[in-house]
Amino acid sequence: MSNLACQIKKSARLSGQFTLRSGKVSDTYFDKYQFESDPTLLLEIAKSLAALLPEGIEVLAGLEMGGIPVVTVLSQVTGLPATFIRKEAKEYGTCRYAEGASLAGKKFVLIEDVVSSGGAIIDALAKLREDGVEPVAALCVIDRETGGKEKLAEVGLSLISLLTFSEIENSI
Secondary structure, X not given: OHHHHHHHHHHHEEEEEEEOOOOOEEEEEEOHHHHHOOHHHHXXXXXXXXXXXXXXXXXXXXXXXXXXXXXXXXXXXXXXOEEEEOOOOOOOOOOXXXXXXXXXXXXXXXXXXXEOOOHHHHHHHHHXXXXXXXXXXXXXXXXXXXXXXXXXXXXXXXXXXXXXXHHHHOOO
């Protein structure tokens, strides 16, 4: 795992002043599009995430936008169908916020790329619960260790992370 952490650090870790989704400012940012656009690295990430899936999962649900490439490759690696969770339901066509495989009556996980505050997952979780479906857990590539895991626990959802900010920072 330290090799994967090092690869992500080299490809995606940026230094500077960055405002995160939560509104907090950080001097470190993970440009997820750098690891999500690298086919070799993304495949390694998906293979490693596959080993973390809870038993009996039937569907993988990726959050727009960063979770979509991850869930697509993870679906290929595992053979499990995927669902794509939009931030907002589209106003045309099917008018759905969840596209792809049905989640009704299924054991599924939410997939996200980087978790800071957990806000995107919490937003998606609220919509899913309104529709009477409940994920088993959430999985992410990177937990920034800035309170997201704890916020998700407060709403009854566990977060399983492939890597933490500390693991990436300490990789060589």
